[in-house]
Amino acid sequence: MLEIKNLHANVGGKEILKGIDLTVNTGEVHAIMGPNGSGKSTLAQVLAGRKEYEVTKGEVIFNGKNLLELSPEDRAREGIFLAFQYPVEIPGVSNVNLLKTAINEIRKYNSEEELDAMEFMTLLKKKMKLVEMDQSLLSRSVNDGFSGGEKKRNEILQMAVLEPKLSILDETDSGLDIDALRIVANGVNKLKSPDRSTIVVTHYQRLLNYIVPDYVHVLYNGKIVKSGTKELALELEAKGYDWLKEQKEFA
């Protein structure tokens, strides 16, 4: 599904990604871990197509297409979804309106019939149960005045409605209390399917107790320095990142 080869990227002239190689197959869940500043979020943003992040080298193939040539909206329409670490507030635009516009843009792109108001509302109500979201949040402006937990849940709701092929969760666990974490993880797990893949970007192992990854990669200084199965996450939790730093420096 996703193939990243030797990806280099700059932010503000500074190289952050220094040659990432990563393959994510359909149906897999990959966790990307690493200390602060290692480039985790940059990778997520580059995949989503944020223009402040300049790709200098390498390629990304998504379902046979050259992802880097696509506009951010086309990447989304191709099935890439980024759950933002800091979801932005958009006063005046209701959640419902955003979701309806988004789903129909994606359907249009994929030559599917647009949903009418009734069909959409039926779908939306179903998905809201997944993330245990209160109906009142729907008519409110996107993330406007939402608590940290509500914002993250809102991201997962959007993911549930848009049914992306590849979901990238960028530190979705940060700022969540244990209940919110459970709800968010639950939502993600219920959306898991053999034809969808997930990349979970996280700082802590905690989230991986709920969303169990098939593979764990450790990002350090713009490169993946270690890959393994879910046991690697536990090892990291126990030993800390310094353990890897030392290993790396010796290597």
Added chain:
Amino acid sequence: MSTEVSQIEELANKEYKYGFVSNVEAETFPKGLNEDIIRRLSAVKEEPEFMLEWRLKAYRHWLTLKEPNWANVHFDPIDYQDISYYSAPKKKPKLNSLDEADPELIKTYQKLGISLEEQKIFTGVAVDAVFDSVSVATTFKEKLSELGIIFCSMSEAIKNHPDLVKQYLGSVVPYTDNYYASLNSAVFSDGSFAYIPKGVRCPMELSTYFRINAANTGQFERTLIIADEGAYVSYLEGCTAPMRDENQLHAAVVELVALDNATVKYSTVQNWYPGDKNGKGGIYNFVTKRGMCKGVNSKISWTQVETGSAITWKYPSCLLIGDNSIGEFYSVAVTNNYQQADTGTKMIHMGKNTRSTIVSKGISAGKSNNSYRGQVKIIRKADNARNFSQCDSLLIGDKCGAHTFPYLEINNPTAQMEHEATTSKIGDDQIFYLNQRGISREDAVNLIVNGYCKEVFKELPMEFAVEAQKLLSVSLEGSVG
């Protein structure tokens, strides 16, 4: 817009070409303004003596005035002697098909969702009437006259209802009011007149769309709407289709009168030619609009969506004279490229327990300048007056300007005032967020802008609101990116 409406409109336009104008001599006055020109104008229009007197008084007063320069707009001086003050309504040049029309214009029409038939009308393509024109127009007029509602051109009103005109014309905007209003009073060509009798609720939105022989806006338009005791009327002015006009200066006057327990709702969508991308050409729209809540419990509500004109100078206002009367102003003003807008309202509280609401949403893009200028005045006798003002500015890009000039004058300690103001910018992070949800840049801006204008759009009649949304997106096209 539904085909039904477009057909009616088509008829209205057709009627205009062959209707009342036929008795007016097809001539154009030489350029220049003097008393002779005004006499000739009044004569051509076969006006009663009192009208001529009034025009002359206005003209003499105008001569004593200086063009105002306090507005936050800039333009080269206007030579008032270089304007012809009367020309018989011209027939639009006839085209054989839409292929001959300006392709840019057609593209805009398509984006606005204007039907093919309407496109033909706007561009002057000959249209075959789909059904009997006279019958629809007549049915509409009959329905109104059954209720005693008068809805006609100002010229007709002067001839057929001189008493009403004499009583109310200039009663809200006197000919001494301001430079442009004085000029308008002296030389106004035509406009709309509506009178809703006591206790009558006008069953349909009155619109220049429907009013036979009023499809074209004159350079100096004059509108007078009177709602008698307990009456209700909703009036729609303008049109979302871009209006081109060879006259650069437009100085209209609109007067609204609401007697006891009456309500007047006045909605405008203005989309006159704003000039090209470099600010060349474009219409100067210097309008005086004012409503008088004369009676107790009366209400006047202005809603405007302003996207056109090179320069807009416009302050729809309310004089709240009757006790418990209500004034409202809801505005969306969009400026793009080099457009300049100085617009707002005045709420003058004179009666007891009067209330006013101001919601102004300015949107600036390109290199434009958008100013809100509003006055709330509460006189000494106006006990328990209340005002709520909200003035928001939205900036798109970093070369435009937004300015707010609120004036408050409160002479009664029981007054309650609330004022909220915000300035926001469409952030790149907001756009990216929406992009990431599959929404294009243009659509993202539209979504944000429409959300921002929601409070005003909901005041518009349904159909108008839908058109206004599309209009906004067309107006802001290319402003981001």
